[in-house]
Amino acid sequence: MSMSRLPAATVRRLQKLPQIPSVWEGDRHSLPSSPVAGSQPSPGEGECILWVDGVQGVVRAMEVVPAGSGMEPMVRALIAAMERPNAGLPARPQKIVVRNREVQFFLRGILHELDIKVEYQPELPLIDEILQSFAEAQEQIPPPLPENYAELLASKAFTLWQDAPWEYLEDHHILAIELHQWDVETLYVSIMGRAGMEYGVIFYRSLPSLKQFRQQARQADPAEMEEVFLRQDCLYLTFQPRHPELEDWPNLDLAELDPEEIEPNFGTIHPLEGLRGVLQEEEAATLAVALEALHCFLKQYRRKLEKGFQPCQGQYCVPNPQGEALSVQVRTLPELAAELLALEEEKPTQALLREDLLPEGAQLGLGLLPWATVEVLRRAGQVHPLPQSKLVQKGEGLPVVIVRTSRSKAKQLIENLRGEGGPQGICFNTGVDPFDGHRYELEIVQTGNRDLHLFGEFPKDDPVHSRARRRWERRCRDTGGCCGLVIAMGANSHQPELPVHHILALFEMQALSPKRLGLGPLVRVSRHLHF
Known part of the structure; x- marks a missing residue:
C-alpha cells in the first residue's frame, strides 16, 4: 500500500460526478476457474476484478490483472466503474460492499473524501451469481480435441516436430495423402517452417483451395489478408511456445527452444465457417491418420528429399482410431511445386x-x-x-x-x-x-x-x-x-x-x-x- 490517498485533482474530478442512491458490489477472483468465496488464487494465475451495480444489476467494470498485484487495481477498476462504466452513466455510488476486511479498510481510507461508504459483507449475491454463470459457461466450452484423441494427437505432433520436415521441404513442396475416408479423398500437404517463422503443417481438403489461397495471398494487401486466410479449406497443425509471453519476443525461432517448451495447436478453416480451434471426432481421426502416414513417408524418403524435391511414393498401413487399419498412399507432387514456385517468382507490380x-x-x-x-x-x-x-x-x-x-x-x-x-x-x-x-x-x-x-x-x-x-x-x-x-x-x-x-x-x-x-x-x- 504505497499510496494511501488519491491525488487532489482526481478527488475534485470524481466529486463532480453525480452521486446515485446505489450500492455496488466489488470483488476479485482467480482465473481461469472461479474459486469458492474467500479462496486464494494459485500463484501465477490471473485475477478478475468486478464492480457491479447491485440496484441496476449491471457490471460497471471488469478488469483482469496478475495475481498478487496488490489492492491498487481494485481502486483503478472502481474509478473506471465511476467514470467510464461498461454499462450505465458515469456516477458515484452511495455505498460499496466487499467481502474482504483488508480490502474494506484499504478502500475506506482511499474513498473517505468522496463520501462513499465502504462496508464489509460476507456474501455478495450478485457477484456470486455472475461467478456461477462464468463457471457454467466454462463447463459448456468443449475441449479443443475430443477426449480420446488429445493424447494421441499430441504424440503424433511431437513425432512430427522430431521429424522436422521444414529442414528440407519448402512450403510449395506439396505432398498428397490419399485417405478415401471421412468424406476426404485426398489431402494436399504444405509444410511450414523453412523460413524459421511459423512451424506446422496445413492439410488442404482440395487442390483448388490450396491454389486459390496462394494466388490471393500474393495479390492481397495487408488489410485483405485476414479475409483471404479465412477462405482456406483445410485442417492444420501449428506449433507455438508453451509459455505465451515468448510469442512477444522479436524474431523468435521455435527451433531454438527445447522440445518441452513447444506445444501443438490443432484446428480447421472453412470459407463458410471460418477458423475453428475445436475439432470434431472425424476431423481428429483424419489428422491422426494423416500425421502417421506423413511420418512413415518422411522416415522412408528423408535422405532422398534432402537432395531435392523429386518423385517419391509410399503405401502405408496406418492404424485407424475408429476401426480397421487403413491403406494410405503418400506421394510428392513435383509438377505442382514447380507451378507454385513460378507463381511466387512472378514480378509484383510494386517494389517492397x-x-x-x-x-x-x-x-x-x-x-x-x-x-x-x-x-x-x-x-x-x-x-x-x-x-x-x-x-x-x-x-x-x-x-x-x-x-x-x-x-x-x-x-x-x-x-x-x-x-x-x-x-x-x-x-x-x-x-x-x-x-x-x-x-x-x-x-x-x-x-x-x-x-x-x-x-x-x-x-x-x-x-x-x-x-x-x-x-x-x-x-x-x-x-x-x-x-x-x-x-x-x-x-x-x-x-x-x-x-x-x-x-x-x-x-x-x-x-x-x-x-x-x-x-x-x-x-x-x-x-x-x-x-
Missing part, C-alpha cells in the same frame, strides 16, 4: 523494399551501447526518441544497429532519416534468391512514413552473423524490445569499440517481428527483393 537510404560503402554491425553512454548522448542532444516512448534500462545496455560512414555522409543520412519520419523499428526477415538457391537474412528498418528500407543482407548460414543475432535477441528481450540505430563517422576505423565522439546520432527504435510488418519470405527478382 527501398535500397536508397544507406550511403555507398557504409559499414554495418550489431552492437551494444552501455546505458552510461546513452545518457552521455542524451545530455549532448544526440538522442532522437520515439514519440511517447521511454527506454527500458535493463540488461547490460541498449542493443543497437551501427552504421559507420564518412562524417559528411553520416550527417546527410541523419537528415534523410528525419525526412522519412525517423526510424521506427527493425526486423530480421528471410530472403530467398531463386537464381542461386541461397537464403539470406535481411535487416529491414521501417521509417515513420511506413516505408521499409533494406539495411543489411547476410547469408543464412553465416556463423558470425548468427552469433551476433543471438546476442541481439537476448539483449532486446532484456529491454522489452527497445533498441537503437547509431549513425557514426569513421567508416574505415577498425577499432573494436566505437568511440563516443564518433557517434553523431542515436535513434530509438523497437525490435519488430516480420509478422507485425505483414512480411513473409521475400524473393529476389533482378536486383530487388519482393514478395
Whole structure:
C-alpha cells in the first residue's frame, strides 16, 4: 500500500460526478476457474476484478490483472466503474460492499473524501451469481480435441516436430495423402517452417483451395489478408511456445527452444465457417491418420528429399482410431511445386523494399551501447526518441544497429532519416534468391512514413552473423524490445569499440517481428527483393 490517498485533482474530478442512491458490489477472483468465496488464487494465475451495480444489476467494470498485484487495481477498476462504466452513466455510488476486511479498510481510507461508504459483507449475491454463470459457461466450452484423441494427437505432433520436415521441404513442396475416408479423398500437404517463422503443417481438403489461397495471398494487401486466410479449406497443425509471453519476443525461432517448451495447436478453416480451434471426432481421426502416414513417408524418403524435391511414393498401413487399419498412399507432387514456385517468382507490380537510404560503402554491425553512454548522448542532444516512448534500462545496455560512414555522409543520412519520419523499428526477415538457391537474412528498418528500407543482407548460414543475432535477441528481450540505430563517422576505423565522439546520432527504435510488418519470405527478382 504505497499510496494511501488519491491525488487532489482526481478527488475534485470524481466529486463532480453525480452521486446515485446505489450500492455496488466489488470483488476479485482467480482465473481461469472461479474459486469458492474467500479462496486464494494459485500463484501465477490471473485475477478478475468486478464492480457491479447491485440496484441496476449491471457490471460497471471488469478488469483482469496478475495475481498478487496488490489492492491498487481494485481502486483503478472502481474509478473506471465511476467514470467510464461498461454499462450505465458515469456516477458515484452511495455505498460499496466487499467481502474482504483488508480490502474494506484499504478502500475506506482511499474513498473517505468522496463520501462513499465502504462496508464489509460476507456474501455478495450478485457477484456470486455472475461467478456461477462464468463457471457454467466454462463447463459448456468443449475441449479443443475430443477426449480420446488429445493424447494421441499430441504424440503424433511431437513425432512430427522430431521429424522436422521444414529442414528440407519448402512450403510449395506439396505432398498428397490419399485417405478415401471421412468424406476426404485426398489431402494436399504444405509444410511450414523453412523460413524459421511459423512451424506446422496445413492439410488442404482440395487442390483448388490450396491454389486459390496462394494466388490471393500474393495479390492481397495487408488489410485483405485476414479475409483471404479465412477462405482456406483445410485442417492444420501449428506449433507455438508453451509459455505465451515468448510469442512477444522479436524474431523468435521455435527451433531454438527445447522440445518441452513447444506445444501443438490443432484446428480447421472453412470459407463458410471460418477458423475453428475445436475439432470434431472425424476431423481428429483424419489428422491422426494423416500425421502417421506423413511420418512413415518422411522416415522412408528423408535422405532422398534432402537432395531435392523429386518423385517419391509410399503405401502405408496406418492404424485407424475408429476401426480397421487403413491403406494410405503418400506421394510428392513435383509438377505442382514447380507451378507454385513460378507463381511466387512472378514480378509484383510494386517494389517492397527501398535500397536508397544507406550511403555507398557504409559499414554495418550489431552492437551494444552501455546505458552510461546513452545518457552521455542524451545530455549532448544526440538522442532522437520515439514519440511517447521511454527506454527500458535493463540488461547490460541498449542493443543497437551501427552504421559507420564518412562524417559528411553520416550527417546527410541523419537528415534523410528525419525526412522519412525517423526510424521506427527493425526486423530480421528471410530472403530467398531463386537464381542461386541461397537464403539470406535481411535487416529491414521501417521509417515513420511506413516505408521499409533494406539495411543489411547476410547469408543464412553465416556463423558470425548468427552469433551476433543471438546476442541481439537476448539483449532486446532484456529491454522489452527497445533498441537503437547509431549513425557514426569513421567508416574505415577498425577499432573494436566505437568511440563516443564518433557517434553523431542515436535513434530509438523497437525490435519488430516480420509478422507485425505483414512480411513473409521475400524473393529476389533482378536486383530487388519482393514478395
